[in-house]
Amino acid sequence: MLGYLIRRILAAIPVMGVVALFVFLLLRLTPGDPAAIIAGDNATAEQLDRIRTQLGLNEPLYTQFFSWVWRLLHGDFGTSLISNVPVLQMVNQRIEPSLSIALSVMLVSILVAIPLGVIAAWKHGTWIDRFVMALSVIGFSVPVFVIGYVLVQVFAIELRWFPVQGFRSISRGFGPFFERITLPTVALSFVYVALIARMTRAAMLGVLGEDYVRTARAKGINESGVLFRHALRNAAVPVITVIGTGFALLISGVVVTESVFNLPGIGRLTVDAVLARDFPVIQAMILLTSGVYVGVNLLIDLAYALLDPRIRY
């Protein structure tokens, strides 16, 4: 088990190395002078020179790479070309809304979707199954901004139960924080509930036909024991995969939701950086996103091993 864990972690290092190299080359190998790209069309020769020195562009490529990685490892992600604020500080300000929404969406989705999927598989072919599947089609097909605006119209503007938009840090009290993340969480949860419920149903359907489920029934175990103790744990691997990748997607930014609810999150930071060609920020966002994916995949692998003893080798 420990050996497995160590192997997984060691395997993540080269992945991050390749990502870092790609992010580094992204700027250096773009046709033309990186300094000119960064400075824009109307830069003076003096400005270009300053950027070149700042980025160390006069050094050999590999020296540039290693000193860049060295700075990354020390938490120096550079400075935004637009606002002149350190990139790390910008990300730090934006991570809380994104992380809060991602966690709450995942929590709500798992709590709603897994029981729905289990019941749909158990009552396979009945109206309950068809109802759950119909809900899931709706969840997939209605765009998140439509759900978002409807929620805002009904619950914020008409009923006045929640604020229309914005974010308040949890450090300033749970009440205001909770009020402001509820509607975006609900809006985003639709699609994840649909996805996870569908996956759970499919995986459960496969497992419910297995011999050991018949064995469990032959032992006289009640249905909930058969479903949750025997079947669900065996069906969990694909479901965990979907939950993991879904979570990573949520962290790396959900631009539309952030725009609808005016949340200062990672997604909007990324879009703004791309539009303004703020390269240090873009690089940091790519590294962050990849890091989240690698980390989530590590957790998924770990979960597999915990769930299925055959994977611990």
Added chain:
Amino acid sequence: MSELVNPTVNTRPIALEIENLVVGVGKSGTGKKIIDGISLQVRQGETLCVVGESGSGKSVTSLSTMGLLPRDSLKAIGGSIKLVGEDVLQASDRRLRELRATTMAMIFQEPMTALNPVVPVGKQIDEVLRTHTSLGASARRARILDMMEQVRLPDVKRIFASYPHRLSGGQRQRIMIAMALVLEPKLLIADEPTTALDVTTQAQILKLMRDLQKDHGTAVLFITHDMGVVADIADRVAVMRNGRLVETGALKDILSAPTQDYTRNLLSSVPSLIPRAAREEAGFNPVVLEANELGKVYRERSMFGKPREVHAAQDVTLTLRKGRTLGIVGESGSGKSTVARCIVRLIDPTSGGIRLAGREISDLSRHALQPHRKKIQIVFQDPYRSLNPRITIGESICEGPINFGTKHSVAMARARELLELVGLPPDAVSRYPHQFSGGQRQRIAIARALALDPEVLVADEAVSALDVSVQAQVLRLLDDIQTRLGIAILFITHDLRVAAQICDDVAVMQHGRVVEQGPAAEVLANPQQPYTRQLLDAAPGRGWDFANFRAVDGSTTVPAA
């Protein structure tokens, strides 16, 4: 046991009485009748074997008794199933759950899949006790360990905490038996419990079941398709066909004096363990296939420490002449399929040589090998998975010849001829695999292999998945084709009865090595190696010559009864 010597006078209480059971297809059971008026009785301490070929309804009968019929496709619509006097067809779901494991228990065919892979086996047995008793944790554990010892598992404390994938097939089936018997049920239903096991393991499990039955007085409903197993374990036999009871009676009566034609045919289809007379070799038949000190090593690389090596095959030397059949027999893991696959070069051997029609092929590259491929063709075990379901039979058969440059129309005409040769209508070319039964599909697989006019046909457990009557037909077909085409056959099987009836020579394999080799009549009638003898001793039903309805050599294995 003494009161069972003549089973007809077993006057113990009836544990299970099925009367006029009718099971229909569909949610309300109004469709086709899968079971049509079955009546059976099993008394305490008695084993009733239900035999029949696939589709006879024997498993549906047992699942009906347990209340485990799939709800949306099968339903019992008539008759009664009385378990110690209580009709389980009328019982509520809750009552059925109470009865399971306490009064009736079941073990299944596939020990590999019947246990939950993500729960330690001790905990799975524990679940039975937690569900049905109010015993404390330590009392439950003590009882489970005791039961695990009764089923003769070694090192029970370690196995208690093990996951199923750490155990062998035989050990898993012992766990299933322990789980079924831990609450001393009155009735044990065993649905083909030894079919997936090797013969030596099978013999052990059958003995274990007999011993446990003697100790606990359990009534056993034993479902099987294997007459050998019937002869070894039954007190009484019920023969089923197409959802009806053909006949029922005491073991000896059924085996020695069956009254129904169907039973006679079934028994006549069982291949005899006594090898057939050796065939005359007409003149000097050229050697078409030679394996020379063939070896296959699997290396498992490890990040730390030395790589682990598994010798799947070692120093295997075989010779096969034109028109002859060489059998490779052995248990699972003995390396017989590895050898077959190396010879066909589906996998690459790590050492040794293979000469096919005088040409060394073991070191040819994939590309250089291609023209030689047509000289050796293979038929696999599972006819349900070896044909592409999306391609018509005709296209499947033609594919090989077309690859070797035959025109489509010519290949298709040949496909029709081949289908006739294997006993199928030529118009089968335009149909799909799912439209055929298992036996027919295996005939198609043989036709496909023959389409390339191979000199050697490799049959890898090619009749193992078939019912005995179909098996007999396919074996006759292979024999017939060999006579007509003079093809050489390499026949891989775990079934000594089949080997005895089709092979001229046999090679017995164990742990990747050939332990004994020679003419079938000598090796199987007068084995020199202890392992070969052990295999023959373990073959079920060796006390009976089924086809001639008589017991043979009563001094060896006495049928249980």
